[in-house]
Amino acid sequence: MIHALALRPHSISDLAAQQGLSLQAIHKHIRVLEDAGMVRRRKTGRTTFLALRREPLGRLQHWVGQFHPEWGTDQESLANYADHLEHHPTDPKEPA
Secondary structure (H helix, E strand, O other): OHHHHHHOOEEHHHHHHHHOOOHHHHHHHHHHHHHOOOEEEEEEOOEEEEEEOHHHHHHHHHHHHOOHHHHOOHHHHHHHHHHHHHHOOOOOOOOO
16 A cells, blocks of 8 residues: 555545455555554545655654664574574463
């Protein structure tokens, strides 16, 4: 949805059709995006259009970017995870 909205505003019914979701389901996703301040609504006649608000995405990108230096490579991440498992084995009674 975010990709589609980044390209241009869409009606709610267009988004639902593109995503293969019912109107009820798409409204749940839209509510999450609205609560995060990532979309805005505009009503034209009986049709509601949604547009992406780029400012919140920029703030999110900045926030995530601050962790990038500590992520390391995929190989380092796997090594860190293996080390974690070695020192913190899971309880076989707990679901995985």
